[in-house]
Each structure stands twice: as structure tokens, then as C-alpha cells.
Amino acid sequence: METEHIYSVNELIRLREKAQRAIKIQSSELEIDGWSKSDYDIKALLDVFKPLRAREGIIFKSYLYRSGLNGNGIIRAVQASENDQASDLFLGNDLFSPPNPKGSFENLMDGIQGDGSPWSYMCASLFLREALAFGEMWHGISWGHFHIYVPNIEGEESVIPEYWDLDWRRVPPDFTPQVTVTEEAVVVKFYTFCGVGASGVFEHIDTYKKRLLCI
Template sequence: MPVQKIPLEALQKIRQQIKNALELPDSENHPRSWSSLDEVDELPEPGSLSDLGDLFSFGGVPEEETHVPNTSGKWFISTTNPGSVLTKLPGLKLKANVRLVGYLHRTAEEGVGVLWAVPEDLSTTAQLEKALATSGDRAHPPQPEGSFADVMEAIQGDRSPASWIVASMLRREFREFGALGKSCNWLHHRLIDAVPPQAKWQWRVANPPKDLAPKVVIYPDNKVAIEFFTCRVTAPVAIFQHIDQYPPSQYQAASVDRAIAIPQRS
């Protein structure tokens, strides 16, 4: 079976492209709190409808139940369109009549998010707000009616080698959608194609890999395997091996992400 290697530079560009497309506005990443306003100050009178919209970027309305952007730990709907990322990625696209929607949860120090794929006829604001009524703390996000069990069910592609490894990058960025502060994990991983020379490494596997280049293998039965490596650059620092296995006709992977080396203690 031929192994196709993917240049690291190309993979890094794809990852950055995904990150840029999923970037959230500051009003959702760091909502302003009404309590942060000086009590003697008054809100400026809006001069237009667009100015009026700015009044709703604060983190809540006093004495009212609200799901606008807030830092009080209440889930709210993101205005970002995560599906836009599929318009420029090679080999992948969003299935017809499906929409990707996101919810966010913020506190003063950190945040998390969740993405769902839902049929378009169930993706209205009214439908999405219904799920907010049943949400709880950060561990119990809203799940809209009709949503797919796995957001990657909404993805289809041309089955090219590039499409599979792009899907692996996309899935990990989707999983970290809306994460802030201590909730971030994938953010701290850097794609590598060689062992970083900045440290002496203690290998945790019997046979350390000799080639760390990103790879795609398409088997005779059309199953696909992806392998690539990262270095986590914040504690706990480690070299990670990532292996994704795809069935013949789906972009939903069975994945293994494992630390295979850690810096030796001096």
C-alpha cells in the first residue's frame, strides 16, 4: 500500500485557515458585563440601528433571564457561522440542507463551546433557543432538536488523500471551538515532522518512530489511516502521535491521541 506524505508546511497552512474561519468576535470571547460600567455613567444614545446592536454585546441584562453573550456561566448561541470554513478547504464540503451551529459558555476566566450539525429547517433561532432552556453548567451544553450525534456526519468529500488529513485537522479544531483559558488543549499542540531538538526526549514506546512526516494510507478496501505528530509546548510538554482511522465512505474517524515522549529530567 502506498504511503502518501503531506508536506508539513501545507498542513500548517490548512490548520491556520481553519482557525481563522472559526475565530469568534471579541464580544463573544470576552463579553462585557453590565456591572463593569460605572454606576454613574449612562449608556450612549444609539445614533443608528447598527449602534443599537452594540448595546446587546454586554454580558447580560440586570434582573432578566437572558442568553445574550455573558460571563455568568449561561450558555448562549454564537453568531459565528462555522460552516463557512468548508467553503475554502480542499476536498471537503458541508452536506446539502445542513447547518453548523455553535453554543458558547463563558466565565470571567475561561470558556468552552460546542458545535452541532442540524438540518436547516431546525436551525432557526427559535429552534436553537429551545435547547438553551434545557442546558445546564459547562458540562451540560444545549443540544438542539435533530442534531447529529457527531458533527463530522455533516461533512462529505472527494476521498482524495488531502481530504482525509484535512478532516483530521477540522475535527480537532471543531472539538476546541470556543475554548478559552484552561479549557484549551489542541491550541497548545504544534505540528511537527521531526523530533524537536530543544530537549532530550524520554520515549514511552518500545519502537520510537523514525519518520514523523504526516501520512495518509488508503487501503485496498478503501479504509483510510492518517498519522501525524505534534509537540505540546506547554506543561505537560510531550510529543504526541495522532492516528485516525476512517471507514470507506465517511469522514468520522476512530482516533488515538497519545503522548509517546516526554522531556528527560535534568
């Protein structure tokens, strides 16, 4: 049996605005070039996404990369039993070799669980994108250029400037954010607009194994 759960665009926009405020870092952490350990606590971001929480026995470590005005970052989910403070002393200066402490998971979401509701999967999709954008600055910005897409419909104002003439490859019949639950999987779908680089409207589809996020 397949069920579809619909959410408002404004609901996602408000949630993302809260997430972006929660993911901000202290200006004092912007002064060190190369990789450095950050004091950022991912709990601030998790508190925005109410259906999500850290799995038991997991801690999170945050790292920032700076090169002049450019910035990136990474948040690692780490088995608390394997936490090694010494590994944070020598982090290097290579953007493409981020810190990878002992006991860390390849996928940040391996350290996150949810309440199993359809909304928890939508939250997971947005949470992960915001977490992966941690520390982005200037040329390092990626997800920060994407905006939840609001089409020109009654009562809404499009996020696409009027001067933008898009050449649509395919116009979806509905831009409403949705979560579809089947017997085997949960599929999250929403749309964004990006006006930088390969500009356009983008369809985001995330597929989860059913009950993957369940507590």
C-alpha cells in the same frame, strides 16, 4: 492494494494557521457567562479545507461557554428539517451540559462530506480538531496547546525548544504526515508536540471507513 500518500509538515502547519484565523470569534461574544448562541458561521472554517463541504440538508449551530476568562464552545450539525429556534432561548450554565438542539448529530462529521481524495481525509482530521476547539480560552484550551511536530531535519526548525529533554518511549522512523488507503479503510497519521501538562510528542492516528467522506 495499499497506497501511501505523503504530505509536508509545512503544508499542515500553513493549513492550521489559516484554520485558527478562521475559527476566531468576535470579542463582543465573550461577555456572557454560561452558554450562549454564537453568530459564528462554520463556513469560514470549511472554506479553509477545500475538499470538505456541508452535507445537503444540514445546518450548523455554534454555542459559546464563558466563565470569567475561561471559555469553551461547541458546534452542532443539525438536520435543517428539525431546526427549532426556541431551543436556543434557554441554554443553561453547566459546562458539561452543552446545548443539544433537536435534530443534532452526536458527531459533527456526520454533517460533513468530502471529495473522497486521500487529502480530504487529512483535512477531515484537522478540521474536526479545530472545530472541537471552537471557543477555547485560558483553562479551557486543549487542542490549542498542540503544534504540528517538526523534527530537527535539514531545512526545518524543530517546534520543541532546545531546553526540552524528551524521554522517548519510541522514536518513529518517520514523522511525515501521511494517509494510507487500503481496500477497507483510510488511515490518517501525523504528529504534534505539546508543552503543557503531559508534555511530549504525540502520534495521532484516525481511521475512516473507506468512502465515508465521499460526495
